[in-house]
Amino acid sequence: MTTAPDELLPAPAAVVEGLLRPDGIQAYRQPVVRVSDSAVVGHEVLSRATQFPAMSPADWLAAADDLGLRAEVELACLEAAAALGEPPDRALLFVNVSPDVLVGEEFSQVAARLPRHVIEVTEHHAVEGYEPLREALSRLRGSGSLVAVDDVGAGYASMAHVLQLNPSFIKIDRSLVQGIDNDPGRRALVEALQAFAAAVGALTIAEGVETEDELRALRDIGVDLAQGYLLARPAPAWADVTAEARRVLVPQSPPAEAIDQETLEVELAAARTAAAACDVVGRFLARHGGLLPSVYLERGGILRCHSRRGQWLVLDGLRPGVGITGAAYATGTEIVVRDVSDDRRYRIAVPGVCAEIAIPLRVDGRVVGALNVDAVTPLHDEHVRLARRCAGLLEERLATLGSHGRVSTVLHDVAALAPALSLAGSAPDLCHALLRAAAELTGFESACLWHIERRPGAPEPGAPPQASRAEVVRRRATAATGPAGPTLTRLAPDDVAALAELVEDLSSCYSGGTDLSLDVPPAQALRTNGARGAVIVPIRDGWRMTDLLVLTSAETAYVAPDAVDGLELLCLQAGSRLAALRRVAELEELVHRDALTGVGNRGLWQMVVGDTPGGRAFGRDAGPGQPMWVAVADVDRFKAVNDGHGHLIGDEVLRRVAETFAGLPGWSVFRLGGDEFALFGPADDDGGWPRALGAAVDEAQTVLGEYGVAVSVGAARTTRERLALDHALADSALFRRKRAGGAGLTVAAPHSGATPVVGTDG
Numbered sequence: 001m002t003t004a005p006d007e008l009l010p011a012p013a014a015v016v017e018g019l020l021r022p023d024g025i026q027a028y029r030q031p032v033v034r035v036s037d038s039a040v041v042g043h044e045v046l047s048r049a050t051q052f053p054a055m056s057p058a059d060w061l062a063a064a065d066d067l068g069l070r071a072e073v074e075l076a077c078l079e080a081a082a083a084l085g086e087p088p089d090r091a092l093l094f095v096n097v098s099p100d101v102l103v104g105e106e107f108s109q110v111a112a113r114l115p116r117h118v119i120e121v122t123e124h125h126a127v128e129g130y131e132p133l134r135e136a137l138s139r140l141r142g143s144g145s146l147v148a149v150d151d152v153g154a155g156y157a158s159m160a161h162v163l164q165l166n167p168s169f170i171k172i173d174r175s176l177v178q179g180i181d182n183d184p185g186r187r188a189l190v191e192a193l194q195a196f197a198a199a200v201g202a203l204t205i206a207e208g209v210e211t212e213d214e215l216r217a218l219r220d221i222g223v224d225l226a227q228g229y230l231l232a233r234p235a236p237a238w239a240d241v242t243a244e245a246r247r248v249l250v251p252q253s254p255p256a257e258a259i260d261q262e263t264l265e266v267e268l269a270a271a272r273t274a275a276a277a278c279d280v281v282g283r284f285l286a287r288h289g290g291l292l293p294s295v296y297l298e299r300g301g302i303l304r305c306h307s308r309r310g311q312w313l314v315l316d317g318l319r320p321g322v323g324i325t326g327a328a329y330a331t332g333t334e335i336v337v338r339d340v341s342d343d344r345r346y347r348i349a350v351p352g353v354c355a356e357i358a359i360p361l362r363v364d365g366r367v368v369g370a371l372n373v374d375a376v377t378p379l380h381d382e383h384v385r386l387a388r389r390c391a392g393l394l395e396e397r398l399a400t401l402g403s404h405g406r407v408s409t410v411l412h413d414v415a416a417l418a419p420a421l422s423l424a425g426s427a428p429d430l431c432h433a434l435l436r437a438a439a440e441l442t443g444f445e446s447a448c449l450w451h452i453e454r455r456p457g458a459p460e461p462g463a464p465p466q467a468s469r470a471e472v473v474r475r476r477a478t479a480a481t482g483p484a485g486p487t488l489t490r491l492a493p494d495d496v497a498a499l500a501e502l503v504e505d506l507s508s509c510y511s512g513g514t515d516l517s518l519d520v521p522p523a524q525a526l527r528t529n530g531a532r533g534a535v536i537v538p539i540r541d542g543w544r545m546t547d548l549l550v551l552t553s554a555e556t557a558y559v560a561p562d563a564v565d566g567l568e569l570l571c572l573q574a575g576s577r578l579a580a581l582r583r584v585a586e587l588e589e590l591v592h593r594d595a596l597t598g599v600g601n602r603g604l605w606q607m608v609v610g611d612t613p614g615g616r617a618f619g620r621d622a623g624p625g626q627p628m629w630v631a632v633a634d635v636d637r638f639k640a641v642n643d644g645h646g647h648l649i650g651d652e653v654l655r656r657v658a659e660t661f662a663g664l665p666g667w668s669v670f671r672l673g674g675d676e677f678a679l680f681g682p683a684d685d686d687g688g689w690p691r692a693l694g695a696a697v698d699e700a701q702t703v704l705g706e707y708g709v710a711v712s713v714g715a716a717r718t719t720r721e722r723l724a725l726d727h728a729l730a731d732s733a734l735f736r737r738k739r740a741g742g743a744g745l746t747v748a749a750p751h752s753g754a755t756p757v758v759g760t761d762g
Contacts, residue, residue, distance in 0.1 A: 317507020
């Protein structure tokens with residue numbers, strides 16, 4: 001923008017005074033546009049001085065600098081941005097902040113009032129020390145902020161600066177964009193920046209796009225997002241993309257019949273692996289406006305994703321027949337869907353798709369995979385012919401490459417981690433071992449495992465998962481780890497259900513390497529809780545999903561596909577092992593439960609007091625040396641019930657006693673035989689008196705009164721380590737209660753001889 005001559009500029013004090021008045025700053029917006037399909041993913045807020053509209057922001061920020069009030073003016077700009085509210089369609093709000101303001105507490109307060117936003121870190125001088133800036137950005141990311149580095153390629157925004165800040169977006173300075181269509185030097189620099197961004201999991205934004213040729217060049221390079229006058233000028237209202245830009249990005253006319261076959265063949269000939277050949281075809285198709293290609297090859301009976309362009313989520317491990325891609329592979333026939341909203345097979349991996357093509361890939365007469373093309377524009381016959389020709393060239397190259405490939409080093413990692421799963425002696429131990437192994441394998445720091453319980457009627461062994469889906473009864477978190485572990489356990493049941501549904505027919509689903517990856521339902525629930533990246537893996541016993549594993553990272557959205565492959569192998573091992581351990585636990589439950597009352601039996605009690613492996617889980621919530629209560633209970637005059645009312649009534653009495661004591665929070669109850677029970681639970685002393693137990697004894701007297709009986713209880717204060725010893729003290733206290741007339745509670749003095757009778761009256 002051209003500024004006025006110095007002699008016409010108002011005094012700095014008058015400028016800043018005007019800016020800091022209510023409504024002194026007007027917030028303009030300029031769309032940030034996705035190059036693959038022209039969708040508006042965000043709006044950058046550009047501030048204008050209400051009182052001096054012809055004055056450039058650079059001039060009035062310099063005036064604020066001279067007066068030592070730059071921070072106040074920047075905060076006023078941010079307040080104006082916050083007042084805009086949420087942009088249409090949940091788009092992101094991009095706001096500019098200097099490092100000095102960003103590290104201040106005032107900015108954190110303003111950021112909390114912003115809708116979903118991206119902090120563009122701007123610089124008017126070099127950053128002296130990065131540690132405070134990195135710490136501030138880490139806190140803000142934890143609250144949901146995303147980060148962009150502005151003006152990369154100009155000024156202070158060097159590659160070292162970008163590496164220090166680990167941004168989600170890299171904004172390519174307009175000086176590199178202008179004339180890129182006919183400047184090989186600029187093109188080479190932007191290509192290098194695009195490759196760098198892809199390697200670090202960031203999205204690129206080209207600034208200052210003003211001509212259609214510049215936009216075409218950026219699209220061909222693979223730049224992710226763009227903004228500039230060609231796409232939309234800054235405006236005081238939410239703007240849309242211009243017709244000129246749409247004509248470039250999503251042409252309504254079909255593509256030319258002839259493709260640059262020679263170039264494609266040369267690039268395919270240079271590919272040395274099947275994955276590289278798939279990526280060549282994907283990159284080529286992505287240059288045609290509105291097409292988002294992906295290539296899947298079969299491995300181990302499932303379809304693995306070897307290349308993708310534009311999809312935010314990676315839907316990996318497709319089973320034959322699942323989705324439009326899996327259906328094309330399974331049937332060996334091409335599928336063209338003109339409107340995906342009418343096809344139940346469609347699986348969403350990026351918003352805005354309206355059509356899809358899936359073409360099976362054949363080598364030596366055998367179907368080896370599928371080429372999939374999502375379209376965000378109406379599908380023309382020429383699109384289909386283009387996809388067919390690319391599929392044919394890919395088939396030719398795959399036939400010459402064969403199936404040879406490298407052995408991933410991740411297999412060695414899996415081999416090192418697998419024994420821990422095999423050695424786990426219980427389902428809880430295995431769950432925690434799996435989380436530790438998964439975190440080590442992927443580098444993601446947080447994880448949660450949910451057990452999925454279903455009604456009877458699960459698929460028969462060998463049946464495909466879609467053949468019969470049993471109704472899910474309950475999903476409960478069984479293990480969690482890492483900083484976000486507690487947050488994951490509190491995910492809403494509907495969100496967990498949606499994540500499980502997402503991978504019902506997949507072997508995994510994971511973030512595509514950018515901070516927009518999780519903006520696709522249902523992964524948005526993870527993004528809302530602070531995750532930048534995620535891996536979602538079903539755990540199965542045969543075909544039936546029994547558990548759901550979710551790993552998240554607040555630091556990165558990228559996970560190596562090899563690591564996901566290894567994780568799937570670990571989960572495959574864990575699935576059958578978990579099922580076996582749970583079946584063993586169910587059998588042990590049957591063996592150690594009293595059939596009449598449902599509480600533990602004498603055998604289980606002996607395992608508890610003997611501290612054998614099967615009984616160690618009881619009472620371990622309390623730490624070493626933590627006080628507890630142990631008690632022994634006996635029904636007074638029980639024989640008279642059986643003799644006078646019959647054994648059915650006697651059984652009912654025993655069930656009522658067990659139910660009363662089992663209702664004590666944190667207590668474990670065991671029937672030792674006949675009408676005698678043992679129980680222990682947390683200490684809740686009131687002058688040496690177990691309040692909860694005393695209340696339960698009173699309740700039992702009321703419950704049993706209608707049968708003409710009562711209950712006597714002896715209790716002793718103990719710890720988990722002294723449970724066996726102090727059980728004898730409680731038994732002695734019970735004997736004294738019986739001699740005193742029964743019907744009440746007697747508490748033994750810990751580790752002493754004679755104990756006075758203390759208790760409720762019968």
